[in-house]
Amino acid sequence: MADLSGDSSGLHRIVTDLTTAARPRYQFRPGPANSRLAAAVLREGRLRPTSDLLADLFTVRPDDGRTRFLPKERLLSDDEKALAVAAFERAVRAGDMTSGPQIEQFEAALAGHLGLPEVIATSSGTHALVIALLAVGVGAGDEVIIPANSFAATENAVLAINAVPVLADVRSDFTLDPADVATRITDRTAAILPVHLYGKLADMPALADLARGHGLALVEDACQAIGVTGVGAHSDAVALSLNPFKNVGLCGKAGAVVTRGAELAARCRVLAYHGFAVGRKNVKTADFGFNARIDNTLAVIGLDLLPLAHVNGLRRTWLAQRYREALAPLAEQGMLGLPEFTSDHGWHLFAIQVLDGPSRDGLRDWLAEHARVETDVFYPVLTHRQHTPLRNTAFADVRLPVTEQLHERVLHLPLHQHLTLAEQDRTMEGLYAAFRAHR
Numbered sequence: 001m002a003d004l005s006g007d008s009s010g011l012h013r014i015v016t017d018l019t020t021a022a023r024p025r026y027q028f029r030p031g032p033a034n035s036r037l038a039a040a041v042l043r044e045g046r047l048r049p050t051s052d053l054l055a056d057l058f059t060v061r062p063d064d065g066r067t068r069f070l071p072k073e074r075l076l077s078d079d080e081k082a083l084a085v086a087a088f089e090r091a092v093r094a095g096d097m098t099s100g101p102q103i104e105q106f107e108a109a110l111a112g113h114l115g116l117p118e119v120i121a122t123s124s125g126t127h128a129l130v131i132a133l134l135a136v137g138v139g140a141g142d143e144v145i146i147p148a149n150s151f152a153a154t155e156n157a158v159l160a161i162n163a164v165p166v167l168a169d170v171r172s173d174f175t176l177d178p179a180d181v182a183t184r185i186t187d188r189t190a191a192i193l194p195v196h197l198y199g200k201l202a203d204m205p206a207l208a209d210l211a212r213g214h215g216l217a218l219v220e221d222a223c224q225a226i227g228v229t230g231v232g233a234h235s236d237a238v239a240l241s242l243n244p245f246k247n248v249g250l251c252g253k254a255g256a257v258v259t260r261g262a263e264l265a266a267r268c269r270v271l272a273y274h275g276f277a278v279g280r281k282n283v284k285t286a287d288f289g290f291n292a293r294i295d296n297t298l299a300v301i302g303l304d305l306l307p308l309a310h311v312n313g314l315r316r317t318w319l320a321q322r323y324r325e326a327l328a329p330l331a332e333q334g335m336l337g338l339p340e341f342t343s344d345h346g347w348h349l350f351a352i353q354v355l356d357g358p359s360r361d362g363l364r365d366w367l368a369e370h371a372r373v374e375t376d377v378f379y380p381v382l383t384h385r386q387h388t389p390l391r392n393t394a395f396a397d398v399r400l401p402v403t404e405q406l407h408e409r410v411l412h413l414p415l416h417q418h419l420t421l422a423e424q425d426r427t428m429e430g431l432y433a434a435f436r437a438h439r
């Protein structure tokens, strides 16, 4: 009997069993999100027949003949919207809008969900990064090694505390290359900050070895990787984002620092709220801190949305393997590079590489015009190429061959938890048509 949780490895297992028609007996670990997942996928302890399960998982909706990348009015399902509105109303009526009793409850729920002991819910993933870096002891002038292909928040968190971002190259899976990181370590390096870009876990065991060997802190930017197996297992601290565009998105800006260290967690709590001693408002114990705790209104919403996280993760994981399976012939012909279907991926974004045929931008335009499929590129400008003063100073001599090549080729296909199968079909058919048109 498989003892499963709905983290990325559990979801990978379920999808693999569905595609191979394996029907082992499953037992899910306790927890609200696992119970929801079990109710969605099991009948008498075994996986439901695939077609039956998918019919419930992917609702059919009126199709308007186009596939949008990430329609903001569909970030939440109608049921999720109703839950969120009711939760918000309860918090407002009770007057518990900024601080309030549900923050601790949400932190406990998120800790249980992640299987990690300490959660400090914050006002954003960006603030979670800043707080985590300060809490592990990064200070002014310290170097922090990061990738150059992330959202600006990664380097901004380093710069905000007057530390120095040092860019290292990535592997073909878009995450930090430990071998290249090793060459960037100096006697000023204080921390390594890998980003689990698009939801793919960086090589944490190798990065943890490096950090240990050089006495460095290791902080994970897991803002795109909530629910990915292995997050938090090797590092000092993790930053998560819970903004509405993420896999677990609340109805506003929110995030969390997650850690296995109780002392580190205590430092984060102090930093997240004006330097006040925990539980003693207006009594400072640190020189400074931020106004960076999550709002109670969002914690209340989070308590109601968190139980749906694993079912939403299953949708993403199914869509990812479906893209891979359908696009495999284009990959075999050398047209596209596809992400591996691995158990350490949360499928926040589905990134392909355009290798042959039309240019990446040509393909993007063709899909928009002829197939009515919207694609996107994350992120359009690499950190060292942003037009800021750093471009001519700290980043002037930066060369990142793999990052730069991936950046020219990468294209993101629509993948969100409420994408319909018809919308995905249109995307895949559009890709085949585009390559036929460019033969």
Ligand SMILES: Cc1ncc(COP(=O)(O)O)c(C=O)c1O
Binding pocket: 124, 125, 126, 127, 150, 151, 153, 154, 195, 221, 223, 224, 240, 241, 242, 243, 253, 254, 255
């Ligand atoms: C990789 C990465 N790091 C950091 C952040 C910052 O998170 P937030 O928007 O919650 O501040 C995001 C999300 O926007 C992100 O994708």
